Amino acid sequence: MKKSKNKLNKVVVIALFVILVVYAISMLFPLLWGFLTSLKSSLDFDTLRNVLGFPDMEYSNDTFFKLSNYTSMFKDINLSRSVSFFAGNEEIIHNSENTVWTMLFNSLFYALGGSLVSAFVTMCMAYLCAKYKVKAAKWIYGMVIVTMTIPTVGSYPSTITLLRSLNLYDSWLGYFFQKFHFGGMYFLLFYAFYETLSDAYCEAAEIDGASQLRIMFSVIIPLSMTIFSTVTLIVFVQLWNDYQTPLLYMPTKPTLAFGIHYFTNKTVSGGFAERGEPGKIALCMLLAIPVLILFIALKDKIMGNITIGGIKG
Amino acid sequence: MKKTNKILAALLSLTMGLGFVGCGSGNDASGKTTIKVVAYEGGYGYNWVKESAKRFEALNATTSFEKGKTGVYVDIKITKDTDVETMSSSAEDIYFTNGNATPRDYSQKGWLVDINDIVTEKIDTRDGVEYSIADKIDEDYRVILQNRGDGHYYGLPYADYYSGLTYDEEAFTAKKLYFAAPDATSKAAYNSPYGTADFLTAENETSRKSCGIDGKYGTADDGLPTSLQELMILCAKIKQSGYVPFAFPGGHANYTSLFFEGLWASLAGYEKIRSGYDFTGTVDVVEGYEDEPLFSGINYIRKPKIKTETVSEAEGYYSTQTVERYYALSFIQICQKEGWFAQLTNDTNVSHTATMGRFLTNGLTSQEKVAMLIEGSYWYNEASDYGEVKKYQVLKEKQTGEKKAERKVAWMPLPVSVNETVEERTDGGRNRYTFTQSGSSFAFINARTKNKGGVLDACKAFLQFTYTDEELSKRVGMHGVYCTALSHSVAEEDSNKLNYFQRSVFEAAENADLVLPSASNETFLTARTTLSIGGKRYLQPIDTDGREYTTIISAIRSGGLTAEEIMNVTMVKAADWGAYYQG
């Protein structure tokens, strides 16, 4: 009896292992292929259609040995962005010249700042709704669910008009204002965490005479650090890869993700664009590498203890 | 917790600091009136704006548009995101756009400046007669530039491109793909399932190409197919020569629509096509189908039963049922079924620039060779901009030693009948081609500029300047692209700047009647983007299950629809015309 159980267990584990290996190959092969392609020249890949093979030494000499698709990125990419609009009756003009370095910095600020702000605000709101027995808390929770179901159409022109009139368009202040929100999956995540958190912590602090503010900052937030840092890291990655929001709301502060979208979709002319598909793929690789390193280094932190089980109400 | 506070504080101060980066710009605009121009970064060119701006600035170096300022500085932004939809809060002044709504619609929203004064002012003299910009604009086109209420001009026509085919002249010569004149001495008969025709084997004093669509010998269209049957025989011969007849970008299948529009217009001719815009005249409609084939060698395309009907605005639906559209649809279906589309048309990773590159490097790589490219008439500009021409020249030099080779590709006027070859005109005249304008681009001034005082005067002056005959001519010389719906001549010094392909387009256009997407009746104006020859109704079939197809080719490929079925679902039946009729 025990023998057959062991055998069954072994078979199941091996089967799962095989499936996962296949999946892993399906993930890693395209990435490796992408990297190899980024070492080919446009003539090699696009015109001569050397899709599968090793870079042709006659045509891809520079791109392979001197990594010229990558060096060209830093040398040739100079994105000129400008925007001018009216904030009320005042004319505002923004200009910027952006190299890959500028875009990298913008990405960092955008992703780090945005993730910290939105995770923090979401955390606080979730705590308040979960722990405070106020009717409004239930309404706010309900609102979160409702907003997740409504497909909002045509809000872009209205948002732009609003941001411009407040002079929050194309500005970091405006960006953080937009990020000062709660809602979505992470609200539910924090909410579930706080629901299961014992009331004993708060009660003990109350007995000691601590104010509500004190309780929140000295007791609750430290307890939430693990889940907070996990959420921040996940949102950081999402914002790092987000090209839509910079495209729509921060035109003169392009992030690297926006840069990639720009070069892959808008087929611009000039220097870097002549690098064709391999150049675009090289840019994609550049976007992926920092987060990959970050992820591998902080893997256990990200894969920390979060769950959204047990939602009530 | 304290750490968090510190981080937050640091972030906040960083924000404040960065907020000041990139605000305002002090360049050579100091002391001058600045006007801001946005131009679409597209194949029909944008560098002309910079050149025109320089001339305008020089001309107005001592003019004072604003108190305390002398001269003008034109701040130009070239971009794909012209952001016309957020114009009402934008501080950009002049827009040269691509594919947006008409000035008629934008002025309805109050977004544009009334430019009637500069458009109706006489600015040029031609043969002793004075012309304003309005005088140059095609009569049918004016209404979409004017406001519904006051009838004033609020915008101007901008760029122009035609739909159709480009053929590889070098391949046609090498593989003997030109039709022979009836009296040619060096010719060979070619038998195909679709019929027999004589192709030229040598060109000399006694042997010439056929007269072509224009019916005159010695012109650029000599030797090219004049009927659908000839085109089909040609495709068979092309395949036999190791080429594939047609290519369009796999990643942009909507380009096949360019071919379809061009073909439909050519087959119908200018008057018949305009019936679908002005709702006048007579058309031949499809009533049903016979049980015999339309083309020899093709057993899946039935011959239509034709009836002549009179079109009026109340009975405009007839113009959606015309037989020429059926012919054009049939031809696309035939191309798909006979395998005349290149392999790359199935690969969604192939961009439009890659397709151009493929066409340009015919024979220089081991890739499939393409005889005819389906593209807009501006495509060569894009190929240059994105390095495809350069790559061709690199490969050409490597293989033949020829440096900076000029690629001989040319614009091909499309067939005008199903199976009647065009014969030489005895009166010495030329038959005109029918071209369709596929774009929808305009130039206008943002209403917000009204609040900028003297800047508005400068903007109006600049806009008017760019539409003088001299500037329009220079524009053509730079990009080989006409301003649409505007008739003007081109100075020789400008037409001499055109490259081989641009010149072929230019010369063909001089012998063409252009169908413009505009008409003065309300029925057409309300449904302009639906009912024009390049409209959604025709290009994006919705089948009987309500399934929408993004292009005709995907309806054929993914949906398995036939030309008959597409015809049936895209025509407007009498009972449904009520939704369109604005009488």
Added chain:
Amino acid sequence: MAEKRNRLHHRRDRSKKIFFAIMVALPLLQFAVMYVGVNANSFIMAFQHYENAASGKGFDITFAGIDNFQEAWTLLSEKSYMLEISLTGFLVTMFISYPLALIFSFYIYKKYPFSGFFKTVLFLPQIISSLIFSTLFKYMVGTVYTELTGAAMGFLSDPDTTFGTVLFFNVWVSFGINVLMFSNAMGNIDESVVESAQLDGVNIIQEFFHITIPSAWPTVVSCTIITVAGIFTNQMYLYDLFGDGGKFEIASIGYFLYQKASIADMVKTPTEPSMGILSALGLIFTFILVPTSMLLKKLLTKLGPSVD
């Protein structure tokens, strides 16, 4: 004494309420401005009918009652194929993505060979931009595949396999966050329960169904609710895979809405829905989905397996 305590409680309650009010004020203000304020107009538009004013300036706006809703409903019923596609996407998520994610999570939770490595690989689509993955995927199933096998066309271009390939892509990139949450939920299982079950002779499959899944069930329910809520907004990566040109023949409702919204105008045309109609369509979805999600949550929690 009791009175004093009551007064203390009362004061504390009040101060709690005040604190709550102050703290939620700012985020709620942001919500009011950036969500309600911005979208209010489009909600209102659902009840309005726009016509070009004959004067040439502005629009004649009239109250449309439920006209837009009726037209939106007609549009939806004409495009029933999109509903099918959206629902298929939903079912694939529920019955392929989630079960597979649970199985993979089980492997990781049990720390079987190389689970650390697999954990990283499964999470890759979450880290690396969908832009990159879709580009690489398009090449793999298109150009690379045709070069390798000499096939006429790739999986995305062949009409017979296009939709299946889209679904495959959706599953392929879905595991990341699901595996993360499921494996963590499983991590909360009391080891002593597992040990005693194993001593009782329970095999791996029985353990999976009777112990592991019940523990992860609340998480599964929450994921389901989120998926249900997103049925009509899920674009199924169609934009990433097919770009600006559009692919309406296999459009999901979310994708269709997104594409149409970018070209819609205030005034209705014979073939294009107006903004008002699209807004009405959005509201119809909300009316359907909110009660559905609530109901589903109650149902799943009640009928779901429990650890006991």
